[in-house]
Amino acid sequence: MRSKVRFAGRALLFLVAIAALGAVVMLLWNAVVPALFGAAHPIDYLHALGLLVLSRILFGTFRGRGGWHRHRHWEKWHAMSQEEREKMLRSGPWGRHRGVEE
Numbered sequence: 001m002r003s004k005v006r007f008a009g010r011a012l013l014f015l016v017a018i019a020a021l022g023a024v025v026m027l028l029w030n031a032v033v034p035a036l037f038g039a040a041h042p043i044d045y046l047h048a049l050g051l052l053v054l055s056r057i058l059f060g061t062f063r064g065r066g067g068w069h070r071h072r073h074w075e076k077w078h079a080m081s082q083e084e085r086e087k088m089l090r091s092g093p094w095g096r097h098r099g100v101e102e
Helices: 002-036 045-059 070-079 082-091 093-097
Strands: none
Touching: 002 045
C-alpha cells in the first residue's frame, strides 16, 4: 500500500513539474521571441507543451546529461586502457580544466 501511495505521489509531482515547465516555456517564449523576431507570434499553453515534447525528441533529455548516446560513451570509456584514458584526458578540452598538463 505504501508503494502505491509513493508511486501516486511521484506521478503527481511529475505531472505538476511538466505543467509548470510548460508554463515557464510559454511565458519565456511570449516575453522573448516576439520581441526578437517581429514575425513570431505568442504561443499558448498547449503549443508550449508541444515545444517541450519536440525539444525532448530532438535533444534527448531535460536533465542536461548527454541524451540518447550517453551510454555509448560510457562503455567506450570503460573499454579503454589506463594509458588510453590518460592520453584522452590530456588531449581533450576537459584535461585543461582539470589541471592535466600535456
